[in-house]
Amino acid sequence: MTKRKKKLILIISLAVVAVAIAVIIVLIMNKEKSDKLSWKEISAQTDVPENDFSNIIFTENCVLNIPDTDGFSSFSIETGWIEEQEATDRCLSIGNLILGDVFTQEDFNKDSFEVYNRAMIRKTIGEEYYSCSYSKSNTFLAYKQSTVTKVSNADVERIIRLDRGETTDGCIYKVAGQDYSAQQALDYAIKLVNETLKDYLDDVEYRATNVIVLKNKNADEYYYRVQFENVIDNVPVRDSTVTATSETSEFYMYSNCMYVSICEPDKAGEVYKMGGISLSEEKELEDSYIPLDDALKLASDFMAEYYEREISEISVKYIEKGFYGDEKSNRLEPYWCFISDTEYDPSAYTIRENEIMVNMSTGEVIVYVPEAMMYKSSLK
Numbered sequence: 001m002t003k004r005k006k007k008l009i010l011i012i013s014l015a016v017v018a019v020a021i022a023v024i025i026v027l028i029m030n031k032e033k034s035d036k037l038s039w040k041e042i043s044a045q046t047d048v049p050e051n052d053f054s055n056i057i058f059t060e061n062c063v064l065n066i067p068d069t070d071g072f073s074s075f076s077i078e079t080g081w082i083e084e085q086e087a088t089d090r091c092l093s094i095g096n097l098i099l100g101d102v103f104t105q106e107d108f109n110k111d112s113f114e115v116y117n118r119a120m121i122r123k124t125i126g127e128e129y130y131s132c133s134y135s136k137s138n139t140f141l142a143y144k145q146s147t148v149t150k151v152s153n154a155d156v157e158r159i160i161r162l163d164r165g166e167t168t169d170g171c172i173y174k175v176a177g178q179d180y181s182a183q184q185a186l187d188y189a190i191k192l193v194n195e196t197l198k199d200y201l202d203d204v205e206y207r208a209t210n211v212i213v214l215k216n217k218n219a220d221e222y223y224y225r226v227q228f229e230n231v232i233d234n235v236p237v238r239d240s241t242v243t244a245t246s247e248t249s250e251f252y253m254y255s256n257c258m259y260v261s262i263c264e265p266d267k268a269g270e271v272y273k274m275g276g277i278s279l280s281e282e283k284e285l286e287d288s289y290i291p292l293d294d295a296l297k298l299a300s301d302f303m304a305e306y307y308e309r310e311i312s313e314i315s316v317k318y319i320e321k322g323f324y325g326d327e328k329s330n331r332l333e334p335y336w337c338f339i340s341d342t343e344y345d346p347s348a349y350t351i352r353e354n355e356i357m358v359n360m361s362t363g364e365v366i367v368y369v370p371e372a373m374m375y376k377s378s379l380k
Contacts, residue, residue, distance in 0.1 A: 036288040048064045049293055053296065055304060055308040056311060058310075059310055062311055063164050063312070063314070065314065067234050068234050073282045074283045075282050075318075078278040081136050082138065090140070094140055094200055095121055097197065099132070099143075107123045108121050109122065118136065118139075119134045121133070129146075138278075139274055140271075142268075144269045144270070146269065147223075147269025148269075150269075154215055155214065157214060158212075161210055163229075169183075175223065175263065178265050184265070184266070185262050189208065189262070193206050203278075207230075208228055210226070210227040211226050212225040223263045226262070227259045228259065237277060237317065237332065285333075285334070286361075289360040290358065290360050292314070295360070303367065311339065312341050315337050316336060317337050319337075321366075339355050340354035
């Protein structure tokens with residue numbers, strides 16, 4: 001065989017190998033692409049999936065919450081700082097709406113905005129102390145000291161998980177000496193949030209998620225706390241922001257929820273709206289998402305070096321994530337959330353839950369450990 005023929009055969013062989021490699025690459029890419037499904041396909045699943053992973057265990061009553069939505073978007077988040085005069089006006093109005101016309105302009109702490117970045121108003125009437133504050137980031141807290149003291153020192157009698165389909169049926173307790181049902185407390189809190197305070201809240205839906213029944217440790221007396229979450233197109237927004245520095249994969253919690261504490265029938269003694277959500281830009285995501293089974297495997301692989309986790313709820317939520325000092329980096333994106341319950345602390349702002357979160361588009365895994373109030377991300 002001549003050198004020329006050998007060279008020709010070699011070139012042909014290399015070309016065949018190259019074509020074969022290209023075909024394999026295409027097949028791999030197509031396989032990776034086919035691993036994602038449309039939301040219509042994913043949302044058709046109504047049961048908790050089979051689980052073969054040893055480090056992720058589903059509880060007997062584990063629920064699967066699939067939101068009734070047509071699809072998802074990615075949102076940019078604006079901080080939405082406000083000036084002192086607007087904070088002052090809002091503080092006075094909100095304080096009087098919630099606590100009952102107790103404040104006047106003379107009750108303001110004159111230097112609070114400059115020193116604490118919030119307008120603050122306080123007043124003592126008889127033995128009762130009233131307070132309201134409104135921050136430049138649109139967070140507010142209005143309360144009577146007697147309510148805060150009662151709620152903080154009470155034991156948890158019951159938690160009604162509205163977000164898991166539980167109802168208030170038959171839940172009636174003595175509140176300030178009167179029979180007052182959990183449904184009455186819920187109706188009152190919803191009206192307060194969605195009607196009375198509507199003009200002072202973010203332009204997103206607020207939905208009640210839990211009714212917490214609290215019992216006085218020393219008397220036959222009960223209180224209610226109703227918690228709310230933000231909702232976008234029927235998709236809940238997780239009640240905390242995942243915030244980090246750009247140099248580390250450690251993330252920390254900043255809460256976005258809202259709650260109403262009730263120690264007297266149809267009277268709020270405490271309302272706390274935490275960091276708000278201001279959506280500035282919406283980008284509709286491609287209708288191609290990581291299915292639940294694959295998200296579960298990603299979560300299991302990432303958790304392998306840590307410890308096993310019992311899961312009581314699987315849901316889809318928007319997670320806000322960003323970096324310190326870079327407001328433009330804050331975005332809201334959909335994640336699979338694998339949730340474990342933790343004990344409720346009445347002095348805390350929310351029911352703090354262990355969560356493993358998997359980005360439905362990128363596959364990033366974030367695990368939240370509330371004991372340490374810290375996140376770890378699979379993306380360095």
